[in-house]
Amino acid sequence: MxxxxxxxxxxxxxxxxxxxxxxxxxxxxxxxxxxxxxxxxxxxxxxxxxxxxxxxxxxxxxxxxxxxxxxxxxxxxxxxxxxxxxxxxxxxxxxxxxxxxxxxxxxxxxxxxxxxxxxxxxxxxxxxxxxxxxxxxxxxxxxxxxxxxxxxxxxxxxxxxxxxxxxxxxxxxxxxxxxxxxxxxxxxxxxxxxxxxxxxxxxxxGGGKDAMIVAADADLDAAAKAAAFGGFGNAGQTCAGVERVYVERSVYPEFLAKLAAIAENLQPGDDGPYGRMTVPAQVDIVRRHVDDALARGGKAVVGGPESIKPPYVFPVVLAEVPEDSAAVTEETFGPTVVVNPVGSLDEAVSLANATSFGLAASIFSKDTGRSRALARRLRTGAASINSVLGFAGVPALPFGGVGDSGFGRVHGADGLRExxxxxSVTWRRFSAPMEVMSLSRDPAVLDRAVKLFRIRHARGATPRPADPRSPGRPGA
Incomplete structure (x- = not known):
């Protein structure tokens, strides 16, 4: 070439x-x-x-x-x-x-x-x-x-x-x-x-099926706006955006209503909040996921099959979608968001991790310490707290995933080393006081080196009791 x-x-x-x-x-x-x-x-x-x-x-x-x-x-x-x-x-x-x-x-x-x-x-x-x-x-x-x-x-x-x-x-x-x-x-x-x-x-x-977790104490207005941006921005064609949202049950209805209100007012277009689907074949994937979610008992809170008007797809908000549906397990890459209730944040983390992908996730809660602890439990390469895609604008942070999301890192110091x-280079500065890296080494020198080694690394270890059935070592 x-x-x-x-x-x-x-x-x-x-x-x-x-x-x-x-x-x-x-x-x-x-x-x-x-x-x-x-x-x-x-x-x-x-x-x-x-x-x-x-x-x-x-x-x-x-x-x-x-x-x-x-x-x-x-x-x-x-x-x-x-x-x-x-x-x-x-x-x-x-x-x-x-x-x-x-x-x-x-x-x-x-x-x-x-x-x-x-x-x-x-x-x-x-x-x-x-x-x-x-x-x-x-x-x-x-x-x-x-x-x-x-x-x-x-x-x-x-x-x-x-x-x-x-x-x-x-x-x-x-x-x-x-x-x-x-x-x-x-x-x-x-x-x-x-x-x-x-x-x-x-x-x-290799893409993602990124989840957002919304705690009961979250700022629901901020969480809904972020879910809309992460889910519908760029026509949903964002590998680290938002495709799944898990909301604690006590605030689930309120969050869903706020997200629906935003989605209902979004009109894609050349000068709209987002544009057309870039690849026509992607429209078919979106249609299949929406149809499958509804056939399995999910609810269309905003939009549905009628939202698919090539080359545009209007916002679709799906709720209470079975976890084994294509809309939950496969990357949709379109302006659709699945919102499901959970009984606890532990359940949310478990469901967020129940995917072959592991690129990014987001957590919304007023308890930053708890959110950081939750982020450490997520099987993802990146996580944002009280924002989505926050890491994308930080050049010093590496980016990459695990599982079907791939491996290796770009961005940051890790990206340069990638x-x-x-x-590694070494050079001899002076003659070694104890020459052990030699085929003609002195046994006495090796013995001293071993004693120093044990003093340095074996100090405090409990000696193994002698086995009375074992014969004594010659010369012991």
Missing amino acids: EAIRKAREAAGWWAGLSFRERRAHLLSWKRIIAARSDELGDVIHAETGKPLGDALLEIMLAVEHLDWAARNAERVLKRRRVRSGLLAADQGAALEYRPLGVIGVIGPWNYPVYTPLGSVSYALAAGNAVVFKPSEHTPRTGEWLAAAWAEAVPSPVLQVLTGDGAIGAQLVAAGVDKIAFTGSAATGRKVMAACAQSLTPVVIE FSRAQ
Whole structure:
């Protein structure tokens, strides 16, 4: 693949730059994106159907991460001394993070700038070249980013390949040093299987079925607004949004009424609170989930099958939906929210965790300490307390999931290290006072070393009683 050949050549130059030199190039790229954000926003709007305001918000979040990666790469990845320890006292030791080489990034269509730049920005800041394959539904967005890069940095350190899944498969098989994939769990498994053939490492973000927990003491107005934003924003096409809500029974009717009042007044459109469904096939998934939920005894509090008017889907609020329905177990990726009552917060946590996904969750309660304790029990990569998607705007926080939501992390220091390889280096500073790393070591030296070892590590241990049936050790 020609793009990989060019990337290999460019990677040598890019990795040879200092952190400060790379930072200057990355910040030049950032300034172009920020200065022309209206232009990029128009491209995103045209390709995804999301309102221009949402497109601009996505760009702003992406630029914050780009800026953080550029400015913090040296602090996170620079060479640093580490303690050698007593056994290796004669050795000096240091740790350094080196670039992997060429990173292949396969991006999604729902957030065509924010999500892929979570990998692209951090991979570049870590000293790698990147070949980026945007979704076939948002190719112009990817091409715009590549053109902005070429203007800021006249080197193919960042290249874009457009096309369908076949191009992505070629990229996976082209011999890159790591793949960063965002998409469905099913496709993620195929990517991982292909990477296994060459032992190419991979970081995967495979979607979510994210839950919100609403405690009896929560600010219900704030919780309802957040559930609406997380569930209906971007037409529900947000992997870390809100698809399930578990509400303590005592406040369940009031919360449901507040959420319904918000949903009933939402009208999708080009200038509405959210836009069309980006991918026509996603409409069929939404329809199937709504039909299944109602067939199993769930209630349509707002909307229903009649809400599906391609290319738009009007808000759907479903209540008391069986936990084994598709609307609860599968990622819907549409503007629908399932709201179910629970008898306790323990039950809410149990139900929130009863999924193969584990990307994000949110908790609403006035008791912050209890909320933090609940967050620790959630099987997710991220959690927000009294907000949704709060972590998305914090560049220092890593992002990623468990289970079908994938593995590996982007963003933050963990994201920089995700696209690096740790290299450990030692050097002998002086002759060891006790030479034990030798084939000709003195038995007396080893004996002294063992005595020191036991003094240091076995002090306070209770000796095992002697077994009277065991013969004595020779010379004992």
